[in-house]
Amino acid sequence: MPSDQSTWLVAAPQGHDPQDLFQRVANKLIQQAKISPRNIGQLVIPSFKTGTLDSLIALSEDLPKLENFFTGTVAKTVDTLRNLLNNDPSKLVQHILIDEKSVDNYLLNGWMWKEGRYDVQKSLRELVDTLNKEMNSIDNALKAKLNNYNLVKGSLTNMQRKKTGNLSARSLADVVSKDDFIQDSEFLETVLVAVPRALVKDWNAKYERLTSMVVPRTSKLIAEDDEFALFGLVIFRRVHDDFVQKCREHKFIVREFVYSEEEIAKQQQELEMAGTTEKELWTELLRLARTNFSESFQILVHLKVVRLFIESVLRYGLPAEYIGIVVKQPEPNAKKIFNVLQTQFAYLRSKSNAGQNVKPGGDELLGEYQTLMDQEFFDFVFYEVPWIIT
Numbered sequence: 133m134p135s136d137q138s139t140w141l142v143a144a145p146q147g148h149d150p151q152d153l154f155q156r157v158a159n160k161l162i163q164q165a166k167i168s169p170r171n172i173g174q175l176v177i178p179s180f181k182t183g184t185l186d187s188l189i190a191l192s193e194d195l196p197k198l199e200n201f202f203t204g205t206v207a208k209t210v211d212t213l214r215n216l217l218n219n220d221p222s223k224l225v226q227h228i229l230i231d232e233k234s235v236d237n238y239l240l241n242g243w244m245w246k247e248g249r250y251d252v253q254k255s256l257r258e259l260v261d262t263l264n265k266e267m268n269s270i271d272n273a274l275k276a277k278l279n280n281y282n283l284v285k286g287s288l289t290n291m292q293r294k295k296t297g298n299l300s301a302r303s304l305a306d307v308v309s310k311d312d313f314i315q316d317s318e319f320l321e322t323v324l325v326a327v328p329r330a331l332v333k334d335w336n337a338k339y340e341r342l343t344s345m346v347v348p349r350t351s352k353l354i355a356e357d358d359e360f361a362l363f364g365l366v367i368f369r370r371v372h373d374d375f376v377q378k379c380r381e382h383k384f385i386v387r388e389f390v391y392s393e394e395e396i397a398k399q400q401q402e403l404e405m406a407g408t409t410e411k412e413l414w415t416e417l418l419r420l421a422r423t424n425f426s427e428s429f430q431i432l433v434h435l436k437v438v439r440l441f442i443e444s445v446l447r448y449g450l451p452a453e454y455i456g457i458v459v460k461q462p463e464p465n466a467k468k469i470f471n472v473l474q475t476q477f478a479y480l481r482s483k484s485n486a487g488q489n490v491k492p493g494g495d496e497l498l499g500e501y502q503t504l505m506d507q508e509f510f511d512f513v514f515y516e517v518p519w520i521i522t
Contacts, residue, residue, distance in 0.1 A: 138516035139239055139460045142479055143177060143440040143447050146455035153455055157476050165469040167461060173240035175456025178252045180441050182452050188442055192257055195439050198264060202432040205271045208430055210520055211333045212278060212421045216414060221522040228520050235520055239458050250434060260438060267431050270424050277420050281413045282436055300326040300385045301361040305396045308356050312364050313391045321369050326360040326385040335384060342378040345371045345444040437513050443513045477512040
């Protein structure tokens with residue numbers, strides 16, 4: 133049974149009056165399956181150059197793998213948009229458009245092959261190669277832009293992380309000031325220590341005796357948060373390493389920090405520059421992903437139409453004139469809609485003898501063709517376009 137989370141593409145021989153055939157099928161879907169007329173559309177399948185039987189067989193074997201790649205590229209583009217828009221469905225729906233139209237409008241309102249871009253006078257292999265080349269280009273461009281954006285975003289996140297967190301780990305550049313440090317002393321230095329709040333009394337009682345050469349009564353509370361209090365005190369430079377070791381033994385954390393107005397200004401400038409760059413790259417990536425979705429989705433549908441044609445030729449033979457029908461089914465009605473299609477195309481059962489009009493060869497060719505068919509064999513040729521879930 134086909135998925136109820138996809139739009140269905142159906143192909144069958146068009147007969148003498150393709151418009152009448154389409155209308156009869158559409159009317160039955162509307163009457164018996166209660167489907168809305170706006171959820172049924174006609175798909176114009178071009179009369180491609182059929183080529184040799186061997187070339188059709190080779191393409192039929194190659195296309196499923198290619199289609200998986202195309203589908204994956206579309207999915208990656210949607211995931212990129214979703215991540216950029218913070219998983220906001222109302223924003224995502226504004227960007228998953230094909231030439232500024234919704235996916236449903238693109239598929240259901242008279243879909244046409246882009247003949248100016250993909251010349252149907254070329255062989256099917258050439259057309260498929262062109263589609264594949266374009267999709268690879270889209271995939272590579274998105275990967276490169278996404279990698280560049282992620283590098284800048286990662287750098288910005290690291291910078292921002294240094295400005296957050298508790299006083300034992302965060303950057304102190306915007307916490308301390310010049311007045312918190314002893315200036316221009318050859319022998320003395322100011323040390324910053326993050327003390328767990330539960331140990332503040334312990335600190336006040338012990339800091340002067342942690343090592344020799346701690347200047348008495350120089351401990352000064354600079355800042356505090358929910359977990360730590362940050363103290364500054366003055367020691368002699370020569371006992372710095374011993375003092376750090378003693379602090380560690382008492383679970384006091386020495387923050388290695390050298391006050392420099394130039395360095396602080398540089399860090400702030402780097403943060404602002406990274407923020408600006410991230411915003412610019414975000415905008416560029418959003419624009420590219422939006423464009424790539426439109427392009428990649430169209431390429432995917434064109435490939436599926438090629439598959440519809442090839443499998444129709446292998447199944448029904450010549451003349452290679454087929455009608456395409458697009459059906460977007462409401463989820464609860466999927467089974468009923470499918471049964472209507474099966475009934476309407478039941479007459480094709482006797483015609484599904486895999487290329488009997490393409491090339492003579494008898495029964496020995498039949499088995500070869502049938503290995504190319506989908507595991508689920510219907511009376512009509514059938515493929516699906518997965519829904520873009522917002």
